[in-house]
Amino acid sequence: MKLPLSFYTRSDVVQIAQELLGKILVTRIDGQLSSGMIVETEAYCGENDKACHANNGRRTKRTEIMFQEGGKAYVYLCYGIHHLFNVTTNVDGLADAVLVRGLEPIEGLDLMMERRKMKRLGNKLSSGPGSLSKALGITTKMYGQDLTGDTLWIEDRGIELKPINIKVGKRVGVDYAEEDALKPWRFVIRNNLWTSKPAV
DNA sequence: CTAACGATTCGCT
DNA sequence: GCGAATCGTTAGT
Numbered sequence: 010m011k012l013p014l015s016f017y018t019r020s021d022v023v024q025i026a027q028e029l030l031g032k033i034l035v036t037r038i039d040g041q042l043s044s045g046m047i048v049e050t051e052a053y054c055g056e057n058d059k060a061c062h063a064n065n066g067r068r069t070k071r072t073e074i075m076f077q078e079g080g081k082a083y084v085y086l087c088y089g090i091h092h093l094f095n096v097t098t099n100v101d102g103l104a105d106a107v108l109v110r111g112l113e114p115i116e117g118l119d120l121m122m123e124r125r126k127m128k129r130l131g132n133k134l135s136s137g138p139g140s141l142s143k144a145l146g147i148t149t150k151m152y153g154q155d156l157t158g159d160t161l162w163i164e165d166r167g168i169e170l171k172p173i174n175i176k177v178g179k180r181v182g183v184d185y186a187e188e189d190a191l192k193p194w195r196f197v198i199r200n201n202l203w204t205s206k207p208a209v
Numbered sequence: 210c211t212a213a214c215g216a217t218t219c220g221c222t
Numbered sequence: 223g224c225g226a227a228t229c230g231t232t233a234g235t
């Protein structure tokens with residue numbers, strides 16, 4: 010079943026990041042379905058987290074969506090090349106988000122491989138935030154998409170993870186955030202092939 | 210208006 | 223393992 014708005018509007022973004030492991034991220038573009046299980050996430054908190062784009066009152070055109078009510082897609086371009094997909098959380102006025110960094114493909118394998126221009130299936134297909142966005146066809150056109158809509162959404166298919174199967178670590182690529190770079194806000198599924206590089 | 214840089218990936222060595 | 227690719231956003235002039 011599709012996750013309800015109430016899943017996203019809760020206040021503990023770190024908790025939500027952890028719960029998103031094992032959920033299914035789905036896109037439907039031009040009638041074509043593709044999906045995968047979320048195997049890696051990172052939490053970003055608007056208040057008190059220098060790694061977050063919206064930290065320190067930076068409410069700009071780009072970060073605006075994070076300040077609104079949760080349950081929307083925050084997509085932005087990184088290094089001029091890669092589209093990174095985030096889920097916004099919390100209530101109106103609080104800019105929290107969860108970055109999805111790894112996906113285990115489930116449906117639409119051919120479509121994903123075509124988008125990624127890969128000849129053979131490999132874990133590079135959708136591990137890493139830029140890669141999975143491209144595999145699912147997520148671009149900045151999806152900015153602000155409602156996750157309770159029918160283009161881009163997240164499902165719960167009853168997959169349950171025990172705490173022992175979840176690894177926790179510091180976030181990737183945020184060394185500039187000083188002391189906040191050390192926060193244990195990265196969650197990955199243990200022994201899953203589809204997580205991005207540095208295993209915690 | 211201008212300049213600097215990033216929540217990265219890929220290809221080559 | 224290392225470096226280039228590449229452009230929107232941001233902050234400062």
